[in-house]
Amino acid sequence: MRAVAILAGLLLVGAASPVPPQRTAAPPPATDVMLARDTDTRWVPFELTPGNQLRFDLEIDGRRASAILDTGVSYTVASRAFAGAAGLTPASGRQRADAVGGAVPIGWAAIERIGFGGLTRTGGRVAIVDLKAIATGSAAPVDLLVGSDILSCCALDIDFDAGRFRLLPSGRLPFPGASAPLSLSPQSRVFVSEATIAGRRVRPLIVDTGDGAALTLSRGAWNAVGVKPAGLTSAVAFGLGGTIRTDMTILPTLAVGAQPMREIELRIEPKAGFSDQTSTAGRIGSGLLQRYRVLMDPRAGHMVFAPGTRAAAPPIRSTSGLLVGYDTGRLRVLHVMRGSPAAAAGWQDGEQICTVDDVPVPTIADGSVDTAWSAGEPGRVIRFGMCDGATRTLTLRRFY
Template sequence: MRMILGIALAIMAAMPAAATDSPRVHLTDDTDARWVDFTLTPGNQIRIAMRINGQSAYAVIDTGVSVSVVSTGFAHRAGLKIAATSNADAIGGAITIGWAATRDISLGGLNRRGGRIAVAALSQSATGGDVPIDALIGADMLSCCALDIDYDARRLRLLPSGRLPFRGDSAPLALSQESGVYLSELTLGGRRVRPVMIDTGDGAAVTVTRAAWDAGALAGRPLTSAVAFGLGGTIEMKLAIVPQLRIASLNARNVEVRIEEHSGFSAQTGVAGRIGSGLLQRYRVLLDPRAGHIVFRAGAHVDEAPVRSTSGLLVGLDRDRLRVLHVMANSPAAKAGWRDGDTICRVDGMPVAAGASGNVDTNWAAGPPGEVVKLGMCDGSRRLLTLARFY
């Protein structure tokens, strides 16, 4: 069995025999009322509070994970004993995971007794950035049920499969026979793309393989570049915004699409792409693979255009400065000679400072075309950057 574990993490080794012990999973009688509040991480991932072996844990709901995983730090705090290890291939490089027995796991109205869980190093950059994540809750626990995600209200619940709490556009949904993850399809440039993974742990909107992009006759659309942070490291992909794509009867407009090269994660895991939380969050979504469907109901932000960089600088907070993580291809920053690793200490004369939430304002990086941003570098030099639309 191929397992897909963690955010952008593919496990090619078989699960140890001891890890196949069947856990007992059930829903409480009042599961309909057991809403779980969540926040979205800076990377668009669903972060919740739950309990594992009686310990409080912050977890990401990740339907792109075939086997749920806890961080090595949480495993130590909770006294989980690693009984076996496996080698894993992940985006950015190979990693090692362990396996540990669990006593009980509870999430809303779902309770699991017994069974095993994977253990891996969950890097903060790959799991949302601002708060360390203790666990990724995947298809092995979620697929028993219908998962109702109300993005507008920032809450979710688990229901018995077959329930239909709201009406909307419907698309097929199944579990991969090989890995157990959620699979559907989409239509891009008039061509059907399948199978695509429904991956709530992926903060991007839509990712497709280079072959799927080329088949849709979209080669002439302006492209730039972006980076994604996987558990094994960082990868670079092409990026475009398409005016529309379809998911069965659903017509989604102005969608950001990332294009993976032929040897990318999608090809490694046997799919043609992924639909992530960047698109799903426009809707209220019901994921019910056992009933064979995903249901979309338009949310408050369904027609909101994606944020489009006009600087070409993807930056991250590094203590008291902004560090350039990636310079987007064909952008004003690329043409001005910016490089990965450049550090910014002042923006329009103001020092870089994190707010009460721990985040820093980077809205200037997607400001109006034609605006000139004054950037004070940490080496004491100054640069002017004229914003422009480039993709």
């Protein structure tokens, strides 16, 4: 189970910045993006990270690298660690970019070539940023975030059920489905669309494959919709700029274009959060997109949804109220959800769990660990061995 939805959003619109930072567009030099003649056969396999992002391998300047497919990033990003190992030297000067959780320092470095699937881009630049492992919920960070500066060239066909994607010439319709509007934001050049909630059109929404949540709205957009949720709790998420706390509920229905959807997990940002800072109403993330096969083609002005095997699956709801992260043979409590059994029992952020129902938390290299108990059957009693030697129990129940 993915107990924590990770928001890795990074909106690169920063240039040289005095204090306070003045954020203006920093377009890269001219590039050449080409698709192979047989690009429709060149599927790229991916795996979903614990943070719900699409991780795959590519080649950059003759080196293999791990990457996240990220339509919510204006310009492709390389980690500082990878840039150092690959000899990518950032240009001098102080720069900053807006990210979920706050602004982050960036640099720019020229590259010769980047390629994956049937796509090859020659020339151009990548942004250099500290990419922390928490951005994917894994023990190890990735090397790159592939952004809309590359992905907007083409039609992006993501087959979540098969765990693969490909790049096609714009205008292709490789499968039938329900259509929704899709374009590039004039300011940030990221993918944007809209949704209809309670009869109200909500836009613009960033379509962000790098955001592991399903749907996130600004506080203003949520208030304008006027929905009265059956239950409202709290959650925590991690972006490149730091930690954010949100409200969370389950929307019974909404629509993205002509595609109706049911039971979608919704996060509501605090006022002056990332959406407000970027003049957007929120984000559609991979937690929603992965229910479908999705074609994203901003040049053609649309995206297309075909229901996948998970289209009707209800969202996983916590019944414990404990959002936990793996930390070398132990689970660390990252957040205690408001109104939950854990909150009522007095659990606190930062507490550490070493056993669950007398089974030790495994010591594993990749940080993957089963936390399905946190959304277990209501009425079940979980026994925890705390790392300080204490023993605690928790009775699970529905609370939102």
